[in-house]
Amino acid sequence: MGKITGAQMLIKCLKEAGVEVIFGFPGGVVIPIYDALYDSDIRHILVRHEQGAAHAADGYARSTGKTGVCMATSGPGATNLITGIANAYMDSIPIVAITGQVSTHVIGTDAFQEADITGITAPITKHNYLIKDIKELPSVIKEAFYIAFTGRPGPVLIDIPVDISKGHIDENFKPEIALEGYKPTYKGNPRQIIQAVKKIQESKRPVIFAGGGVTSSGGSSVLTEFAQLSKIPVITSLTGKGTFPDTNSLCLGMAGMHGTKYANLAFTETDLIIAVGVRFDDRVTGKLSEFAKNAGVIHIDIDPAEIGKNIKVDIPIVGDAKSVLSDLKLKYEETAAKTGITDQKPWIEHVMELKKTCALKYNDTPGTLKPAYIIEKIYEITKGDAIICTEVGQHQMWTAQYYKFTKPRTLVSSGGLGTMGFGFPAAIGAKVGNPEKTVIDIAGDGSIQMNVQEFATAVANKIPVKIMVLNNGYLGMVRQWQEFFWNKRYSHTNIEGSVDFVKLVEAYGGQGFRVKEKSEVEAAIKEALAIDNLVLVDFWIDREENVYPMVPAGSAIDQMIECD
Amino acid sequence: MSSNHIISVLVENKSGVLAKIAGLFSRRGFNIESLAVGTTDDEKISRITLVVKAETHSIEQIVKQLHKLINVLKIQELDPSNIVERELVLIKVNSDNNTRAEILEIANIFRASIVDVAKKSLVIEITGTSRKVDGIEELLKPFGILELVRTGKIAITRGAKK
């Protein structure tokens, strides 16, 4: 039997795991791996900062439904991945992070560029490995991909000491995987499903609350079928956007701090929440003791730890969203045919009325450039068919409010961690995974500066992502809080004149234009989409435009500050 | 109301597992009152016995979180009324010719053994429930306890059930 190096075995195992692309950045202890990669047909995208690699792997995963892979060297390379790993962890995104480590015999001696990355990432990974014996390598790679992708997905980190990469192993060494302690439940308990249907049958005012878990299970179409069949209105979380079409009349959009008024009111008035793949984050529930006070809760989630974590649940169903929704739909049909369902029409009509009377609105004052208008135009021009990435801040909320997401995996946005600097590298990953799609990063002028070095990655690798900067010269979301709750004391949130974004993108070899007038918006977006290169459009928007409605942190979600 | 909970966890005997478990408790704001670790009859599997003070609702949540650790095989919250629990304690206590007899008497009553005798001290070994251990500690205090080491509680359920 022929021997190959650990690094070659790694590449072989990655191929077997179906890896097509790695986002990474080299360094001392990963040179053996990069050397093996040199002979491989796995694509490698060289980023300019490891944080970019982790976010790109995340964006690739969110937009394709496959597992993303990033790689970095030991010490600073590995620690630079951390924000990206934490971000993927919070939103349950499957990525595998591969880091180099110092040689096994010097681990623990504070060797050059040594960092205890498995220790550091324990709280932000689904699982991690430090390989200490080359014979473990094949099974660890196999297990890592299995763990990242199955159950509740999440990031897995593999730390590989350099002597393992350089060591030798039989080419045909067969990995064994033994995961005694890991057996996710996919199928929902049939008795619980019967109970759930009974509860729905008795409810007068039900709502469905759908989140990222529906998307990741591939359950979007079953969800849509179930909602259509039952006519139950659907509220989504931020990461659930697109899992149920915003254009469907039953869709109430996003609830919570910057949710629609009608979704927040529906939550307040409902008597039954059918929650699927959501975790009742505080940005959704507001003051917990006031949240959906009169509602029973059916909670479907693949992670038992999510059920009952934040709110009391009447009918817990542990299982995969898609599988449980299909069973639920079947049982519902059966029950409806046999014994009928409580008349929910008055409620549905009431909710549809709320949708009309409490529609989102902004004051399109003549002479100003409003962010909501720009986003509406982006939607119109892309016909909702683009992959939209965002950074974090006001622009992110405007995007969630004014772009109509109609397909799963078309919004790539940092939900749980709220990571500024996520959107652009994530867009690179999304474009690599979906070369035929238009990929747009809707950015803030603050956030885009956090991973601006990746302009080089996009240009060098011919990844023609489009960036729409909603430039208000502020760390706008923080400024908005200061305006509302801190007496307009704009402490360190004015970033006006940071840089000429047009010149900056040009310096990197991309193209840029500036838009200050409403009349120029449409043409600028169209032109940006037509150019086969990195393009940045710098929209100078009304500087102190706010996101409405807004529920102050800690208030009940029906207590909204609204646009006047 | 918070009270003590005894949690028995079977884990794969691999490096880093204990750190992951201990880390999970501290991260979620729990203080571990005692912790005992050792291999089981299968050397690839270790048992970790933890005593944690917490409210029942929080314990449920932490047990669920523990289940999510890949190397965790089985978790049981032990019902105090249906277990045998033991702890081993070594106590080094001041003693001289005047007090030695009295200390030996106390040790005798508690069925503790004397494992080291020196001019100015005695080392007493005692196993038993936490209550028994607390009892002897209380009685020895007046003599002056120099050092005390507890293993932390271990427990096993009664009857044939595993």
Ligand SMILES: Cc1ncc(C[n+]2csc(CCOP(=O)(O)OP(=O)(O)O)c2C)c(N)n1
């Ligand atoms: C890495 C990081 N640091 C700080 C924050 C806190 N934060 C949230 S939104 C925001 C302002 C973002 O500014 P910008 O990107 O210009 O977006 P805008 O709100 O103006 O649309 C800040 C500082 C964050 N979310 N992420």
Ligand SMILES: [Mg+2]
């Ligand atoms: Mg801004």
